[in-house]
Amino acid sequence: MTETISSIRSLLKQIDDIFDVRLLKWRADSRIGVQTALKSWDKHYAKLRQQEEAFQGRFSFERHYWDQGVTYIAGIDEVGRGPLAGPVIAAAVILPSDFHHIDVIDSKQLSAKKREMLYHIIIEQAISIGVGIVDAATIDDINIYQAAKLAMTKAVKDLAPEPEVLLIDAMSLDIPITQESLIKGDALSNSIGAASIIAKVTRDRLMTEYSVMYPGYGFANNAGYGTKEHLDGLKKRGITPIHRQSFQPVHDQL
Template structure:
């Protein structure tokens, strides 16, 4: 008597990999929804320069014209310096733009977070048109004089915030290039005030400039060492 081989159990299906949707790009959808609710103008705002050891925080606010949105807007961190420069000119040509900055002295007095929020609010007030709604990058709303919505990673999601990030970044970079020309030896025109090794070495060798943030630990340490070196040891002994 013949026996039939037992049927094989079906092999389990291989797990499905998630589809690659590509990089996230900012859109104008939030602004369009606001327009449909009768809210106009709508602005996006962002800042550049929270992390550096030197230089101001620069904030920008932008109201985009729905009929003349420059192509290629994106989070400024995802763009090359050359592309940012091109988009900077295009944004300024077709949009309403406001810019403000918080100096190193204000940063030292108020702390970097409060100084950044102050600069963002000032940038909105610098707009030629008073917006009825403002989208701001991050988790903090600002005193914009109108409705305000905070959007985490807003520069990667909201087109008007992306435009503001480009304006803020290019403005600050150009300013730091001028600081570099006025204070040679620090390399500001290359690192824009960030605490890279080149900057750390120059800070240790040359000391702090008026553009350094003395409340930031690496600068505070250098300033403290310089102050200690100026103390007369005979006065300490007495």
């Protein structure tokens, strides 16, 4: 009995092996609908292979240490340097060598929905996760660069077991642990990418809570960045305890 085009389309969605014998049979099928479905599958498969290769490439730094017998390699990243309100938050993540979720990358390249999905996967599968939070008052006191370093240091110290190597996005820390500073590391290392996702989701959730505590600034939508809604709120309502008073234009409102 000849398979229907609809049933072949459904079966193609379940196939992830280019050597599946059914593909050979369907490629000999002269029906236009079958050939169109196969072209779509080929394109999807090629994209997945490309993503897989890129994912494996983003484990090159970790693999260098894994091959030397090092187990606990922490990726570290922070979010929240630019906003006018809220803390800077860093995360440190130690992934197992068999971690395999090809969508993990710099959080800025992901939708909010994808970040939330990957956040739960990372939480469930990571060997250890540490989070460091530095509030607005401390940012004003020591400056944003030092605050970012402090948040990262806190995140590392929150890890258990203690990491043997640190892979850090464009930063070096005053910690006696072997470390590599990688420019745009969240797009070069899966561990740093995972850390960027944890940090971003953690901060976005916190800013959503702040939007309830301090309505009128749009914190749930802008995460504390200087959008029109936020700036209008500053003019109408003034500053809140979570605003960074050393940042313009918050300073102008004092």
